[in-house]
Amino acid sequence: MSTLKAVSSKLAAEIDKELMGPSIGFTLQQLMELAGLSVAEAINREFPLKSAGEKKNVFILAGPGNNGGDGLVCARHLKLFGYNPIVYYPKRTEKVEFYKQLVNQLSFFKVPVLGPENNDNWLEYLKADKTVCIVDALFGFSFKPPLREPFATIIKEVCDLQDKVPVVTVDVPSGWDVDDGPVSEPHIIPKILVSLTVPKPCSQFLQKSSVHYVGGRFIAPEFARKYGFEPFEYQSCDQILKL
Structure with a gap:
């Protein structure tokens, strides 16, 4: 497996800026589509329908920014995979x-x-009893405390449920600082984290029992090395890699 190295919020923003700049030319829509597909694939990998029994619901919490957009895309792909996604977009x-x-x-x-x-x-x-998992797509690496309503209440309710329903987080757990980890109480403890492009420093605060994937397969090897990390060794047509 490739050497794992996290990038700071500042560097992650620079990566996105260059990817969507004139020299490379990705659009936000393209990157969001690939990110949402990655999260849906991780859910399918960890909670395959054939072993889910009667549980088919996936509850997606979508925030107002790009992280929420990733969640909306994820919901569409999950529907096509055979799940029953329900989106809360407050x-x-x-x-x-x-x-x-x-x-x-x-x-x-x-x-x-x-x-x-x-x-x-x-x-x-x-x-x-009907939900496979909760998808936390409320906030990304631009989150700054304090939590405001209705999100403070939403996160509190999710924290009360996370021992019963596993939480899948998109890139950065909501209520966490991208570099410093949990900064709010209570805070989400993801069962699965899907880091987009490359892990962020907050991933070091994951519990040992958590599962960590990297997704967003749109980085050329030379581009990765330019920003100080080795390319991830995705297999075949996979959009995700377990770390």
């Missing part, structure tokens, strides 16, 4: 047309998207 981004398109795509596939009108009863859709 603070929608109205200024970016792409996020509206992602919601429209979920509607096209008949994926429920709960909104502000469900703030008080969203937990009715999250039943431990």
Whole structure:
């Protein structure tokens, strides 16, 4: 396996900027599509439907930024994989047309998207005996405390459930600092972390029982070395690699 090296929030932002700059030319939509697919693949790897029994629901918590967009994409792929995703999207981004398109795509596939009108009863859709996992796609590496509502309450409720329903986190656990780890109480303890592009320093605070994947297979080997980490040795057509 490739040598594992985490990159700071500052360096991660520089990587994204160059990837979407004129010399490389990725769009945010492309990177988000690959990121969301990676998370869906990790869920399918860890919780295959053939062993899930009657549990098919995946409850996705989508935040207002790019991390939330990854969650929306993940939900679409999970639906196509045969799961029953349910999305809770309490603070929608109205200024970016792409996020509206992602919601429209979920509607096209008949994926429920709960909104502000469900703030008080969203937990009715999250039943431990029917839910494979919770996807934490609330905040990414740009999170700065303190937690504000409704997210403070959402994270508290997830923390109360995480011993019964495993949490799959997208890139950085919500309420964690990308470099310093858990900075809020209570805080999410992910069963699975899917680091995008390359792990961030907060990944060192994962519990030993947690499973760690890297996803987002869009980095050329020379580009990885330029930023100080070895390319990850993805296999065949896999979009994820267990670390």
